[in-house]
Amino acid sequence: MASRLNSNSHTLPPSPQNPANKPPQLSSHWPENLSPLPPTSNSLTPEPKLIITGGSKLSGHVNISGSKNSALSILAATICCSGTTKLTNVPNVSDIRTMASVLESLGAEVEFCRNEAVVNANSISSVEPDSNGVGKIRGGFFVIGPLLTRFGEAVVALPGGCDIGSRPIDLYIRGLGALGAVLELRDEKVQAYASNGKGLVGARFQLDYPSVGATETLMMAASLAEGNTVLSNVAQEPEVIDLAHFLTRCGASIRGAGTHELYISGRGQLYGSCYSIMPDRIEAGSFMLAAAITRSCISLSPIIPSTISCLIEKLSSAGCKIVSYTDDTLEVSAIPEKCGDDLRGFDIKTGPFPGFPTDLQPQTMAFLSTCNGLSMVEESVFENRLGHVKELRKFGPRIQDCGSTALIFGKETGSSFKGSQVMAADLRGGMSLVLAGLAAEGITEVSGISHIDRGYENMEMKLQNLGANVKRFESSTKACTITSYGIAQSE
Ligand SMILES: CC(=O)N[C@H]1[C@@H](OP(=O)(O)OP(=O)(O)OC[C@H]2O[C@@H](n3ccc(=O)[nH]c3=O)[C@H](O)[C@@H]2O)O[C@H](CO)[C@@H](O)[C@@H]1O
Ligand SMILES: C=C(OP(=O)(O)O)C(=O)O
Numbered sequence: 001m002a003s004r005l006n007s008n009s010h011t012l013p014p015s016p017q018n019p020a021n022k023p024p025q026l027s028s029h030w031p032e033n034l035s036p037l038p039p040t041s042n043s044l045t046p047e048p049k050l051i052i053t054g055g056s057k058l059s060g061h062v063n064i065s066g067s068k069n070s071a072l073s074i075l076a077a078t079i080c081c082s083g084t085t086k087l088t089n090v091p092n093v094s095d096i097r098t099m100a101s102v103l104e105s106l107g108a109e110v111e112f113c114r115n116e117a118v119v120n121a122n123s124i125s126s127v128e129p130d131s132n133g134v135g136k137i138r139g140g141f142f143v144i145g146p147l148l149t150r151f152g153e154a155v156v157a158l159p160g161g162c163d164i165g166s167r168p169i170d171l172y173i174r175g176l177g178a179l180g181a182v183l184e185l186r187d188e189k190v191q192a193y194a195s196n197g198k199g200l201v202g203a204r205f206q207l208d209y210p211s212v213g214a215t216e217t218l219m220m221a222a223s224l225a226e227g228n229t230v231l232s233n234v235a236q237e238p239e240v241i242d243l244a245h246f247l248t249r250c251g252a253s254i255r256g257a258g259t260h261e262l263y264i265s266g267r268g269q270l271y272g273s274c275y276s277i278m279p280d281r282i283e284a285g286s287f288m289l290a291a292a293i294t295r296s297c298i299s300l301s302p303i304i305p306s307t308i309s310c311l312i313e314k315l316s317s318a319g320c321k322i323v324s325y326t327d328d329t330l331e332v333s334a335i336p337e338k339c340g341d342d343l344r345g346f347d348i349k350t351g352p353f354p355g356f357p358t359d360l361q362p363q364t365m366a367f368l369s370t371c372n373g374l375s376m377v378e379e380s381v382f383e384n385r386l387g388h389v390k391e392l393r394k395f396g397p398r399i400q401d402c403g404s405t406a407l408i409f410g411k412e413t414g415s416s417f418k419g420s421q422v423m424a425a426d427l428r429g430g431m432s433l434v435l436a437g438l439a440a441e442g443i444t445e446v447s448g449i450s451h452i453d454r455g456y457e458n459m460e461m462k463l464q465n466l467g468a469n470v471k472r473f474e475s476s477t478k479a480c481t482i483t484s485y486g487i488a489q490s491e
Helices: 070-079 094-106 141-149 168-179 212-223 240-250 280-292 304-319 358-368 389-393 428-440 459-465
Strands: 049-053 059-061 082-088 108-112 116-120 152-155 181-186 189-193 204-206 226-232 254-255 261-265 275-277 298-301 321-327 329-333 375-379 398-402 405-409 421-422 443-447 470-473 480-483 486-491
Touching: 049 226, 049 375, 049 428, 059 181, 059 459, 070 082, 070 094, 070 116, 070 141, 070 212, 070 240, 070 280, 094 116, 094 141, 141 189, 141 212, 141 226, 168 204, 189 428, 212 226, 212 240, 212 254, 212 261, 226 421, 240 254, 254 486, 275 329, 280 304, 280 358, 280 428, 298 480, 304 321, 304 329, 304 358, 304 405, 358 389, 375 459, 389 398, 389 428, 428 443, 428 459, 428 470, 443 470, 459 470
Parallel strands: 059 298, 082 275, 204 226, 421 443
Antiparallel strands: 049 443, 049 470, 082 116, 108 116, 152 189, 181 189, 226 261, 254 261, 298 329, 321 329, 375 405, 398 405, 480 486
């Protein structure tokens, strides 16, 4: 990579191509160091908590919501469409509500009710979305592609999202540059305009890394650009395919979604349409792991098994029994009568699709902490995604981490698994703590759950319906005391 503009820590991490951390070469206007964004959460607001009494067996069925990550990029893509777009199966989670407010800040009409979002982008009157919203979520930055391609200009703040690594945006910048945009960073915002004064122009561009967000942003941009675009080394994630399906339904011409190369013929106009967001494979995987960690049996639908085959294979190798009764239903069983008393640990290494999803790494680690034998987890997508390790250790398991690798010494060491007070620091890390709490003896208190609310719809209600003892307390820290006998709420 020529350079990496780091949007979370706002420093430039060394890379093999830039070992000395030289200033970026993208444009003479890019500063060497950027000051941090203001914090996104209000520390005066009382933080809700989850209180989990572990040990309950789960049973029954759970409905899987629409994919958060698909919905984020598809909502950004509505900017490319004239007329009204109606999206169904949209998960009602805080990231999506933030994205809806980002679109509204541009002037789009957005109605988001239950799981349906209706967007009319005809009324967009600004090319500068609210920086506060964009700064909260990674998906907020995706609007730069649609805005540039439709209006020939955009001013977009640096994105937020989970704090799991440096998360640069260099591939977006270089890709949009290849399509004829000029971009510079000023006042912590990317200021971009089409160099021909009109709009983007199709081109060939090869990504150095198959970034999901950069692929999606460039695909949207190329769909309305003049002429043909070939993007190579693109992300092959199911969410990229979902976005391609949506854009195609709106009139775009895209071939190759799901492969490493995309061929896009730019269209003069795209038209709003109706589309149902694909099921969330990460939520599905999290519930599969909930069944596994509690040694229970549950069924899940709708789910596209091929989007989660990595986890199915790994859980099967551990000794779980996974069967599919229909195309979109799975039953996951880890009950001792069917699977034996001991489940075996395994190794995972995260990677771009079809590799093991990084978004399931923390939850899988929680499960591995309850298995027999030594397991190894290697995080290769984000350089700082083991923040949950120190919190998981509070439950008792021995976990050693070094760099991006963790060794999980399973049950054989005689370690017990006991409830604890833990803090979620990011979305999936937070879910790993919930899973650990479900399996632990006694009571677990999880704080920082606004991170979990970013991406799991009705999480505690879904777990309660399966028989878990999970409660949300909206009170401040002081108002809720955990005793060894249960939970007492003071005034
Ligand atoms: C909203 C959304 O869809 N989020 C998902 C998306 O994030 P996101 O799109 O941010 O993830 P990317 O695929 O871009 O990131 C993967 C790797 O590429 C690097 N990179 C990325 C862009 C860039 O310009 N330069 C660069 O070097 C990142 O630092 C990271 O190491 O895909 C990730 C990987 O599956 C998931 O964990 C996130 O849940
Ligand atoms: C990392 C994630 O999301 P984001 O990219 O929005 O931070 C996630 O969904 O696990």
